[in-house]
Amino acid sequence: MSKFGMAAVFGLVVAGFGMAGDVVIPEDTTPFTVKQGDTVRILVKGIAGTQVKAKVTGPAKETVNSVTTRVKGKMPIGPGNHEVDVKPTGKGKVVVEVTITPPNGKETTEKYEFEVE
Numbered sequence: 001m002s003k004f005g006m007a008a009v010f011g012l013v014v015a016g017f018g019m020a021g022d023v024v025i026p027e028d029t030t031p032f033t034v035k036q037g038d039t040v041r042i043l044v045k046g047i048a049g050t051q052v053k054a055k056v057t058g059p060a061k062e063t064v065n066s067v068t069t070r071v072k073g074k075m076p077i078g079p080g081n082h083e084v085d086v087k088p089t090g091k092g093k094v095v096v097e098v099t100i101t102p103p104n105g106k107e108t109t110e111k112y113e114f115e116v117e
Contacts, residue, residue, distance in 0.1 A: 024114075031113040034088065042084040042098055042112060049103035050080035057097075059090035059116060088116040 021037030034040060040060075044052050054062045067081040086096055096112040 026112055026114075029110060029112055031115070033115045033117055035117050036088055036091065038088065040086040040088075040094075040096070040112070040114060042086070042096065044082040044084065044098060044100055046080040046082070046100060046102055048078055048080045050082070051101040052082040052084065053099045053101075054084045054086075055097045055099075056086060056094065058094035059092045060086050060088045060094045060096075062086050062096065091116050 021035065021039060024032070024034050024038050024040050025043060026032060026040065042054075044050075046052070052064050054064055056062045063085045065083045065085065067083055068075050069079070080102075084096065084098055086094065088094065092115070094114050094116060096114075097109055098112070099107060099109045101107045
């Protein structure tokens with residue numbers, strides 16, 4: 001293969017890696033902007049038994065994941081942490097409503113807004 005051909009293949013490979021996108025973690029509910037290929041990750045802390053639901057309006061899909069840790073190989077008692085991953089599927093405005101319901105506690109909803117460029 002010629003040097004030009006190798007350079008073209010290398011360029012395509014590097015461009016492919018560059019399209020993977022960033023993981024964006026909002027620290028508050030102020031609206032922000034992301035690019036296609038980015039993932040918005042909303043961190044939710046709670047006590048054991050906390051339920052987390054997410055509703056997305058706009059061009060994106062959500063996934064709610066439980067997050068567990070290990071200390072000396074064992075899961076500690078207490079936390080009920082979650083992550084809500086939102087992956088854009090197109091350009092436009094996205095609204096994410098995250099509802100947190102702790103056991104024997106008051107349900108709360110936080111609203112996040114972002115624009116996909």
